[in-house]
Amino acid sequence: MKQAKKPRISRCGPQISRRDFIKSSAAVSLAAMTSGRAFAAGSDTMRVGLIGCGGQGTRDVISCLKSSPGVELVAMGDLFKDRLDKSLEKLKTKVPDKLKVTGDTCFVGFDAYKKVIAGGVDMVLIVSPPHFHPEHLRAAIEAGKHVFMEKPAAVDPAGVRSIIASSELAEQKGLSIVAGTQRRHQAHYIEVIKRIHNGDIGEIVAGQCYWNGGDMLGYWKWYEQDSSLYGMQWQLRNWPWFTWLSGDHIVEQHVHNLDIMNWAIGAHPVQVMGMGGRAVRDLGNIFDHFAVEYEYPNGLRIMGMCRQINGCHNRVAERIVGTRGIAHGKGRIEGQNPYKYEGKSPNAYVQEQADLIAGIREAKPINEGRQVAESTMVAIMGRMSAYTGRALKWDWAMNASQLDLSPPKYEFGDLPTPPVATPGKTQLI
Amino acid sequence: MKKKVSKKTNVVSRRDFIKTSAAFSLAALASPTSRIFAAGSDKLRVGLVGCGARGSGAAVDCIRSSDGVEIVALADLFGDRLDKSLARLSRKFDDRVNVTEDTSFLGFDAFKKLIASEVDLVILATPPGFRPEHLKAAIEAGKHVFMEKPAAVDPVGARSIIATSELAKEKGLSIVAGTQQRRQYQYIEIMKRVHNGQIGEVVGGQCYWNWGSQDWHFEQRQPEWSDMEWQIRCWPYFTWLSGDHIVEQHVHNLDIINWAIGSHPVQCLGMGGRQVRTGPEYGNIFDHFTVEYEYPGGVRVMSMASQINGTTERVGERVVGTKGSTYTTRAYGYIEGQNAYKYDGPHISGMVKEHADLIKSIRDGRPINEGRHVAESTLTAIMGRISAYTGRALKWDWVMNASKLDLTPPRYEMGDLPVRPVAVPGKTQLI
Numbered sequence: 077m078k079q080a081k082k083p084r085i086s087r088c089g090p091q092i093s094r095r096d097f098i099k100s101s102a103a104v105s106l107a108a109m110t111s112g113r114a115f116a117a118g119s120d121t122m123r124v125g126l127i128g129c130g131g132q133g134t135r136d137v138i139s140c141l142k143s144s145p146g147v148e149l150v151a152m153g154d155l156f157k158d159r160l161d162k163s164l165e166k167l168k169t170k171v172p173d174k175l176k177v178t179g180d181t182c183f184v185g186f187d188a189y190k191k192v193i194a195g196g197v198d199m200v201l202i203v204s205p206p207h208f209h210p211e212h213l214r215a216a217i218e219a220g221k222h223v224f225m226e227k228p229a230a231v232d233p234a235g236v237r238s239i240i241a242s243s244e245l246a247e248q249k250g251l252s253i254v255a256g257t258q259r260r261h262q263a264h265y266i267e268v269i270k271r272i273h274n275g276d277i278g279e280i281v282a283g284q285c286y287w288n289g290g291d292m293l294g295y296w297k298w299y300e301q302d303s304s305l306y307g308m309q310w311q312l313r314n315w316p317w318f319t320w321l322s323g324d325h326i327v328e329q330h331v332h333n334l335d336i337m338n339w340a341i342g343a344h345p346v347q348v349m350g351m352g353g354r355a356v357r358d359l360g361n362i363f364d365h366f367a368v369e370y371e372y373p374n375g376l377r378i379m380g381m382c383r384q385i386n387g388c389h390n391r392v393a394e395r396i397v398g399t400r401g402i403a404h405g406k407g408r409i410e411g412q413n414p415y416k417y418e419g420k421s422p423n424a425y426v427q428e429q430a431d432l433i434a435g436i437r438e439a440k441p442i443n444e445g446r447q448v449a450e451s452t453m454v455a456i457m458g459r460m461s462a463y464t465g466r467a468l469k470w471d472w473a474m475n476a477s478q479l480d481l482s483p484p485k486y487e488f489g490d491l492p493t494p495p496v497a498t499p500g501k502t503q504l505i
Numbered sequence: 506m507k508k509k510v511s512k513k514t515n516v517v518s519r520r521d522f523i524k525t526s527a528a529f530s531l532a533a534l535a536s537p538t539s540r541i542f543a544a545g546s547d548k549l550r551v552g553l554v555g556c557g558a559r560g561s562g563a564a565v566d567c568i569r570s571s572d573g574v575e576i577v578a579l580a581d582l583f584g585d586r587l588d589k590s591l592a593r594l595s596r597k598f599d600d601r602v603n604v605t606e607d608t609s610f611l612g613f614d615a616f617k618k619l620i621a622s623e624v625d626l627v628i629l630a631t632p633p634g635f636r637p638e639h640l641k642a643a644i645e646a647g648k649h650v651f652m653e654k655p656a657a658v659d660p661v662g663a664r665s666i667i668a669t670s671e672l673a674k675e676k677g678l679s680i681v682a683g684t685q686q687r688r689q690y691q692y693i694e695i696m697k698r699v700h701n702g703q704i705g706e707v708v709g710g711q712c713y714w715n716w717g718s719q720d721w722h723f724e725q726r727q728p729e730w731s732d733m734e735w736q737i738r739c740w741p742y743f744t745w746l747s748g749d750h751i752v753e754q755h756v757h758n759l760d761i762i763n764w765a766i767g768s769h770p771v772q773c774l775g776m777g778g779r780q781v782r783t784g785p786e787y788g789n790i791f792d793h794f795t796v797e798y799e800y801p802g803g804v805r806v807m808s809m810a811s812q813i814n815g816t817t818e819r820v821g822e823r824v825v826g827t828k829g830s831t832y833t834t835r836a837y838g839y840i841e842g843q844n845a846y847k848y849d850g851p852h853i854s855g856m857v858k859e860h861a862d863l864i865k866s867i868r869d870g871r872p873i874n875e876g877r878h879v880a881e882s883t884l885t886a887i888m889g890r891i892s893a894y895t896g897r898a899l900k901w902d903w904v905m906n907a908s909k910l911d912l913t914p915p916r917y918e919m920g921d922l923p924v925r926p927v928a929v930p931g932k933t934q935l936i
Contacts, residue, residue: 281825282709284797284805288774349715349819351793351811353780355930365776365930367795369711369807375830375841377711377823379797379807383776387931388896391774395805397708399827402803465816499780499793500717500815 122433123176125151125197125221127189127212129163131296132226133203135425136256138167140201140224141174143429144437148174151181151195153188155204155312160184186486193219199252199436200224205315206323207231207481210238213253213445217246222436224429226256228331228452229445231323233473234480236453243445252441254432255448257335258424261431264407264417265336272340276413277398280341283378285333285394285405290386291357291364292316292325298359307491308483317360319459320481320494324362326352326462327455330382334458335451336394336405337370337378344450345370345457347469352462354496356385361496368458380458465499479505549864552578552608552624552648554616554639556590558722559653560630562856563683564594567628567651568601570860575601578608578622580615582737587611613917620646626867627651630683632740633748634658634912637665640680640876644673649867651860653683655756655883656876658748660904661911663884670876679872681863682879684760685855688862691838691848692761695831699765703844704826707766710806712758712822714750717814719782719792721750726786732922733914742788744890745912745925749790751777751893752886755810759889760882761822761833762798762806769881770798770806772900775892779927781813789927796889808889896930910936 122144126137129152141147149167154160160182167175183191189212193200199222202212206228216223223246229239246253259265272280299305299313315321322328338344350368357364365383372378394405401411409415435442457473460466483491549571553564556579564576576594581587587609594602610618616639620627629639629652637657643650650673656666673680686692699707724739740746747753763769775796782792793811800806809819821834829842835855840846866873888904891897914922 278827281827281830282805284807288776349809349817351715351795351809351816353778353793355776355778356932365778367776367807367809369809377709377807377825379711379795381774381776381795381797383896383930385896385931389774389892389898391898397805399705399708465811465813467817467819499811500719500813501781 120146122147122436123150123196123198124148125153125192125195125200126163127153127192127200127202128204129154129160130203133201134163134166136201136203136224136226136429138170139423139425140429140433141171143426144433147433148176150176151183151192151197152177153183153192155185155188157184190215193221197221202226205312205321206328207235207315207321210235210242213239214242217242217249217251217253220249220251222252222432222441224254224256224432225448227335227448228323228327228455229255229448230452230456231320231327232456232479232481233453233477236449236456236474239449239452240446243443243449246441246445247443250439250441251443252432252435253443253445254428254435255444256425256428257332257444257448257451258428259332259336259405260339260444261428262424263419263421265405267417268403268405268407268409268415269336269339271409271413271415272396272398272403273342276401276409276415277396277403277411278400280376280396280398282376282397283337283340283395285330285337285378285380286391287330287333287382288389288391289384290390291384307489308486309488311491311493314360317362318494319362320483322362323452323456324459325384326363326366326368326380326382326459327452329384330366330380331451331455333392333394333405334380334454335448337380337396338447338451338454340394340396340403341372341376343373345372345454345470347371347467348457348461349467350458350461351465351499353499361494363462363497366458366462368461370454370458460504463497463499463502464504466504468504477505547573549574549626549867550577550624551575551626551628552580552619552622553590553628553630554580554619555629555631556581556587557630560628561590561593563628563630563651563653563860564590565597566854566857567860567864568598570857571864574864575603577603578610578619578624579604580610580619582612582615584611617642620648624648626863629653632737632746633753634662634740634746637662637669640666641669644669644676644678644680647676647678649679649863649872651681651683651863652879654760654879655748655752655886656682656879657883657887658745658752659887659910659912660884660908663880663887664905666880666883667877670874670880673872673876674874677872678874679863679866680874680876681859681866682875683856683859684757684875684879684882685859686757686761686833686835687764687875688853688855688858689835690850690853692833694848694850695833695838695840695846696764698840698844698846699824699826699831700767703828703840703846704824704830704842705828707804707824707826709804709825710762710765710823712755712762712806712808713819714755714758714810715816716812716818716820717816719812719814721812723787731919732924733919736788736922736924739788742790743924744789745914747790748883748887749890750812751791751794751796751810751890752883755794755808756882756886758820758822759798759808759885760879762808762824763878763882763885765822765824765831766800766804768801769885770800770888770901772898773798773888773892774898775889776896776930777893778930785924789925791893791928794889794893796892798885798889891935894928894930895933895935897935899935908936
């Protein structure tokens with residue numbers, strides 16, 4: 077860390093003087109102690125820290141900085157220096173006037189998140205691989221920071237329980253947690269769901285949701301192993317393709333659609349039966365397709381389907397079927413009370429940040445922790461059912477499952493590649 | 506063959522045989538053939554094509570279903586299968602089995618010989634890949650048919666079944682399919698209520714055939730077997746023979762959904778793969794499928810089928826309406842909702858009843874023709890398989906009218922036959 081410091085300073089964008097830095101930090105320390113109240117006037121500067129400087133982290137922090145006036149990025153943390161540097165370069169061109177990061181506030185390593193949290197910030201953006209979210213959220217909330225956290229919230233039931241516990245702590249402390257579910261902050265979803273809750277489609281009796289798309293290799297780079305990139309560091313660089321890091325694509329991606337089903341129905345499922353496999357993919361240990369049936373209270377069954385295979389039929393959508401009509405997530409209702417959303421839909425990435433910051437400044441904290449934990453659990457259950465071939469009950473997964481995908485220790489070096497699941501053989505834990 | 510005949514306890518004399526044959530030749534000349542059974546007293550002579558476990562079982566069901574039914578001819582590709590079947594049938598029904606050496610046929614053209622023999626009804630129970638050709642030959646020859654599901658393994662085959670069914674209609678011949686559930690009382694009662702509007706408008710549904718049985722009718726390849734012999738003896742594991750398990754097995758459940766909705770689907774989107782049965786000994790079929798079928802009016806039904814040991818089993822159908830939902834299995838059936846209902850009458854095996862209905866229809870001169878509906882249920886399953894294999898969404902009209910998929914091997918002979926590759930979604934071509 078110390079050795080790495082010097083060259084990094086030169087890359088650290090517009091620099092604030094040490095004295096300014098200390099002054100602002102002091103102000104923010106006060107703010108942190110008063111749990112968001114300092115922002116009531118809407119005029120104070122909000123100082124944010126970024127944990128996880130990959131593509132999504134960089135995009136999220138740009139959205140955050142652009143979403144509201146008076147927001148500055150003051151600290152960054154990542155596991156890899158090159159990722160942090162690359163992120164900084166982009167931020168310098170996109171948001172130069174809001175970039176207040178110094179060499180002293182750029183942190184690299186497994187404990188970088190702790191340093192960001194302790195780095196004089198009011199709010200942190202948690203955009204590390206999903207595996208780390210529970211630990212990072214807990215540290216942030218314990219330290220009294222507001223949080224933007226990317227979905228999914230966790231990769232296993234142990235992580236989900238941790239997220240829920242941290243959310244409850246955030247509630248007690250009056251802290252905000254907004255999750256990057258996007259759709260919850262999009263006007264056309266909000267309008268359609270409002271109508272569903274008003275009974276416009278009658279009683280919900282069926283539904284489907286899909287995230288069928290390509291293999292994502294154009295979106296995330298795959299790194300081959302070599303003499304320096306192996307084990308832990310290799311898996312971390314390739315996090316989307318390892319279940320312990322991403323949760324598999326049903327959790328990492330399809331959670332968006334499953335979140336809409338929970339929202340529309342107003343409940344989480346009671347049980348699940350899923351299947352899936354690897355028909356094409358040979359990277360990491362995740363599957364490339366899942367199809368899961370979720371049963372909600374009162375016998376309501378919905379289907380979740382997701383696939384990451386090139387050259388197949390793509391469909392990303394949610395469909396909620398009621399006794400009087402059918403609602404489509406994209407902003408349309410057909411049936412007895414037809415409706416079509418025709419207004420504008422602001423950029424969801426920006427809107428969720430704007431809502432979060434407004435909540436903090438108005439001292440009306442938004443806490444989406446439990447909701448995103450539950451949607452994440454829906455996806456995790458689906459994955460566990462597909463991996464094991466077993467039907468599962470929510471109560472068991474939530475309360476009794478011991479599944480914890482954490483590695484024995486967090487350090488670079490050897491780490492066996494976990495096996496691909498085999499339905500009927502992979503144990504339910 | 507000799508050994509087999511010697512085992513037989515109820516060989517008819519050659520003279521008796523000729524006499525009976527003559528009567529039936531006349532019958533065959535008269536059109537419709539069924540008229541001579543009007544009195545319900547004449548013997549019905551049945552030939553079995555495909556003497557495996559299901560074929561032998563179907564022959565037993567046929568005998569049990571009605572009086573005056575005799576099994577008089579057997580056909581199979583393999584002598585050992587035919588012998589075993591004959592031994593089983595003779596042991597169980599000494600006086601109802603009258604198969605001679607002359608009416609035992611082996612080889613790829615055995616079905617032709619059996620159809621040309623003095624039979625009134627043929628049971629088609631070979632691997633499904635052969636069904637369209639066998640049905641066509643039987644109907645053209647003026648025979649009534651009981652055929653096992655599924656009706657075909659590809660769209661070309663399904664079209665052939667439909668054409669043959671139309672011919673059967675013209676000729677007044679019966680075709681009954683081994684869909685089983687169509688004849689079980691709980692299904693009949695529940696479907697009647699669905700059609701009467703007891704669950705309101707149908708808006709969704711699910712059907713499942715998830716069970717273990719990963720090694721269902723698996724045959725270990727023997728060194729002396731050619732490629733063709735191995736594939737046929739281990740037929741469930743080769744798509745060209747079985748259609749894959751979504752077609753071979755899950756067709757039962759899809760048939761119920763088509764029945765409930767009163768239509769075939771208009772499009773589908775499926776996925777699947779081979780996660781456990783990965784070795785070459787398991788041929789080229791998948792071990793799991795999930796398919797979404799869309800029916801007219803935007804009704805989407807999810808279908809799931811898997812054959813993986815150690816996984817949760819669920820076999821049944823659920824139909825969801827605006828006023829309630831149904832749940833049916835081979836063991837029970839009920840309706841939940843505004844018009845709740847539970848079937849609590851007797852349970853029968855659909856496997857015997859379907860033969861009873863068929864034979865009665867022949868004797869009453871009121872032919873039953875299930876050819877089209879079993880072809881449609883079969884094509885429903887086939888389109889789900891094609892969608893899962895290719896990763897593409899498909900429309901019914903395209904599959905029914907435009908798909909050129911024909912899985913028939915280049916020639917039928919015991920010899921080399923490379924195994925077609927396992928499908929790769931996104932790469933396997935839509936044909």
